[in-house]
Amino acid sequence: GEKWARLGIDVDNDFKPLYVVSSDKKEQIKKLKALMKDADTLYLATDKDREGEAIAWHLLEVLSPPGNVEVHRMVFTEITEKAIHAALNDPRELDRKMVDAQEARRMLDRLYGYEISPVLWKKVMPRLSAGRVQSVATRIVVQRERERMAFKAASYWDLEGKFALTRDAAEGEPPDFKAKLLEVDGNRIAQGRDFEQDGSLKGDVIVIDQARAESLVAELTDQPSEVKSVESKPFRRRPAAPFITSTLQQEASRKLNLSSSMAMRAAQALYEKGLITYMRTDSTTLSADALDAARKVITEKYGKEFCPPEARTYNKKTKGAQEAHEAIRPAGAEFASPETVAKECVKSEAQVYELIWQRTIASQMTDATGETVQVRVGVTSTAGTATTFSASGTVITHQGFRKVYIDGDSDDDETGTAALPQVAQGDDLNASELEASGHETQPPSRYTEASLVKKLEELGVGRPSTYAATMGTIEDRGYVWKKGSALVPSFTAFSVINLLEAHFPDLVDYDFTAQMEVDLDGIAEGTGEAIPWLRKFYFGDDNDDGLKEKVDKRLGEIDAAAVNSIPLGVDANGQMVVGRVGRYGPYVQRGDGQPDLDGKPNRASVPDDIPLDELTIGKAIEFIEAPSGDRELGDDPISGKVVLVKNGRFGPYVQLGEIDDDPDGKPKRASIFKSMDPAEVDLETALKLLELPRTIGTHPEDGTEIKVHNGKFGPYLTKESAEEGKKAETRNVPTEEALLTITMDECLVLLKEPKRRGRAEPKPPLKEMGIDPFSGMAMVIKDGRFGPYITDGVANASLQKADTIEEISDERASELLMARRQRAGTLYMEDGVEKWDPPAKKSRKKAPAKKKAAAKKKAPAKKKAPAKKAAAKKSATG
Structure with a gap:
């Protein structure tokens, strides 16, 4: 009955949290307590980070070991015999500073979510959520979509030609090469990089249009040409550092097409099997054992010429990085080969291990070296126009680390292009096969999970342990959906960010959020205190209102119509057209939305999977002037609720009441029969369907x-x-x-009548696909109750918004099935074959026990644990 109970934090009593043991964990706690009765020592061996330290403290609180039981905190970053023995021989005390920092982080996130989320429910839509990291991540995605909406494409043309030697080519030498037009009469021609986002030119360049490009082709073909210059530069690339959490997620996305959560699940499984080191880390450091192991593999597998004289060290640290763990690497003093691991692990785990193995080995290999040559060719047209063409090529003479691994960020041009022929200044060439091609500038690319994680890391927002969860949260909450691998923000995301930017700007400010991370790091390091910091955030001080007062003051100021409106432009009559989020989903509105004098509507529903950058003013007007979608048929005489005809993703249906009329947000709905025309459904028919x-x-x-x-x-x-x-x-x-x-x-x-086998003849598949590489069974797309889905006969996975039956590939279908298996059930190996157990049916849960407040924090040990040894300082050089 306390007013703070909804928060689970007594904000008036030094932010004392309320902890409750989950009902499904009570039996496990009981078992642990029983085991402790016969023990004289309790080792807390949770993960070596803030979350692990906090879990260890909670275990200590719940287990309450008697005074005769010694308590030790042991930490390790890999589950190997050597690492476990080392941890047992060198335990330490529980780090209360880390515990305080993690508890402060959890309370901060809870206060943020529990105060701001109800604002969203009242002003945007029920059951939305806000969060310290998720809201910033959503803002980043929304801001990119705004840039795409404001983008104006520019057109430009260029030429490419083939230039042939006038002499016989030497053995192994190409007789010709391709080059692109660079200059016309000394003026550089525009390329995509020369245009601003609004379509204007950046610098002193000229734009070639189609007519000019085609005339140049005619004037330059078969004209004599001459090499104007040859410039050669040495090429050198260093390997990338070993993986940290964020870079592993990024590369798993780029190379394996795994989501952040899928990559982390695979890494967690590998860690638990003792195959890799701890996978939530900011550090690029490798231990002496790891350096020796990597150098041994390089020498034995690839040769001494690929192993540098000295081990490489990396000192790159992310903004606000916390504990200095090791980088993510194969575990142990000898690395298991990817081939061995592939026999023991499921496919996704084996793929992630191979990625980690390759990156670790490559990080200790020699640089890739070679030569980059740039050739400029001059050609004078039949009309006397002087033109310059440019060609370049990189030849790798020593592959170095590239023999094992190429970073996903590497330029594709560096993979070793075909060598250019040996030419010198003044050499004659013949221009032939000239071709003009037109281009349009492209809007900035949408974020993928990989690039969004990278952006968050650059901003110092979030930490390794939160990235995967953040990606899952913004998708689960409906703030983003995937079009291929790109993250597309929903209408709802725009509304939420509009509200937060306008009324709580600091809560989605990148620097403010990053500073909160720094403050939390300070608490962990002992330079800050949790309670005063939380008090300032929640209650404020003389200089700034706290979160509570901001919400109390600003709630009444929020104009729901304004924050839920996305300006799209002005129509021919000067009326503003906007996209909006409504109780029935997204829609577009012209003017005030009221029908014209002749009864024509000025608002219309739009599909919830249309990207905002594609919802131009022209497209919006098409929706408005098309036959109406949602229709109000009247009120149900029994409940008084409005009855609507709606068009959903899976077809037309009728709905009783509004979403926020129902406590669960699920008003009663009924599909309209296939034989019915939705435009002709009346109130009487709708009520019958709803029965x-x-x-x-x-x-x-x-x-x-x-x-x-x-x-x-x-x-x-x-x-x-x-x-x-x-x-x-x-x-x-x-x-x-x-x-x-x-x-x-x-x-x-x-x-x-006798019962038939099944209620209806099975529907034929919508599309037959190839063989799923995991199960070895044929995949088909079927029409299900909730839309089309892919199945191999055992696992089922719904097609996503951006997937179409016509265009989906076998690879994408397999990916959806694997993602479904990893979300539910168990993947395992048996006799070298991957297998999957579907999830067991869940039993009905009992009502949770009545909550009890947790006791005040106790000292971390009943008996003094061995003194913590001073760690040797590590230095790293690039």
Whole structure:
């Protein structure tokens, strides 16, 4: 009954948190306490980061070991025999500063979410959430979409030609090479990089249009040409540093097409199997054992020429990095080969291990070296126009680390282009096969999970342990959806960010959020205190209002219509057209949204999967002037709720009431029959549809209830069993329309007929696909109750918004199935073969026990643990 109970934090009593043991963990706690009765020592061996330290403290609080039990904190970054023995021989005390920092972080996030989320419910839509990191991540994605919406494409043309030697080519020498037009009469021609986002030119360049480009082709073809210059530069590239959490997620996305969460699940499994070191780290450091192991692999597998004289060290640290763990690398003093791991682990784990192995080995190899040559060719047209063409090529003479691994950020041009022929200044060439091509500048690319993680890392927002969860949260909350691998912000995301930017700007300010991370790091390091810091954030000080007062003051100032509006432009009559988020989903509106004098509507629903940068003013007006989507049919005479006809992703349906009328946000809905025209459905018909499933009455012989339903396999009826525990009888109903008119007599006739095997003939697949590499079974796309889905006969996965039946590839289908398997069930190896156990059916959970406040923090040990040894300082050089 306390006013702070909803927060779970007593903000008036030094931010004392309320901790409750989960009901499903009580049995495990009971087992641990029983085991501790016969023990004289308790080792807390949770992960070596803030979360791990906090978990260790919570275990200590819950287990409450008696005074005769010694308590030790042991830490390790790999689950190997050597590492475990070392941790046992050198335990330490629980680090209370780290515990305080993690507790402060959790309370901060809870206060943020529990105060701001209700504002979103009132002003945008129910059941939305806000968060310290998720809201900043959402803002980054929204800001990129705004840039795309403001972008104006520019057109430009260029030329490419083939230039042939006038002499015989030497053995192995190419007789010709391709070059692109660089200058016309001494003026550089524009390329994509020369245009601003609004389509204007940046510098002193000229734009070639189609007519000029085609005339140049005619004037230059077969004209004599001459080499104006040859410039040669040495090429050298260093290997990338070993993986940290964020770079692993980025590369797993680029190279393996794994989401952040999938990559981290695979890494977690590898860590638990003792195959890699701890996977949540900011450090690029490798231990002496790891350096020796890597150099041994390089020498034995690739040769001494690929192993530098000295081990490489990396000192790159991310902004605000925390504990100096090792980089993510293969575990142990000898690295397991990727081939060995592939026999023990499922495919995704084996792929992630190979990536980690390659990156670790490559980080200790020699530089890639070679030569980059640039050739300038002069050609004078038949009209006397002087033109310059340019060609360049890089030849790798020593592959170095590239023999093992190429970073996803590397320039594709550096993979070793074909060598240019040996030419010198003044050499004659012949210009031939000239071709003009037109181009348009492209808007800035949307973020992917990989690039968004990289951006958050650059800004110092979030930490390794939070990146994967943040990606999952913004997608689960409906703030972004994926178009391929690109993250597309929803209308709702725009509304939420509009509100936060306008009324709580500091909460989505990049520097402010990064500073909070720095402050939390300070608490962990002992330079800051948690309670005063939380008090200032929540209650404020003389210089600034705290979160609570900001919410109290600003809630009434928020104009819901304004924050839910996305300006799209002005129509021919000067009326503003906006996109908006409404209680029934996104829509577009012209002017005030009221119908014209002739009754024509000025608002229309839009698909929830249309990207905002594609919703131009022209497209919006098309939606408005098209036949209406959502229609209000009138009010239900019983409940008084409005009845609507809506068009959803899976077809037209009727809905009773508004989303926020229902406590669960799930108003009653019913699909419109396939034979019905949604435009002709009236209130009477809609109410009949909403009555389904409809009770027909009781069976005259045994008094059991008979109902008719519209199910995923078509219309059917059910008759309850007269015997307790037995399933109801079912029969097909001939048509959907019959559901609205069928009588008891007609139901009795159907029940007398023999039951068919299944309620309906199985639908043929929508599309037959290839073989799933995981299961070895054929994949097909089927039409399900909730839309099309891919299946191999065991695992099922819905197609995503950006997936179309016509264009989906076998690789994408396999990816969706694997993602589904990893979300539920168990992947494992048996006799070298990957297998999957579907998830067991969940039993109904009991009501949680009544909450009890946790005791005040205790000292971390009953008996003094061994003194913590001073760690040797490490230095790193690039």
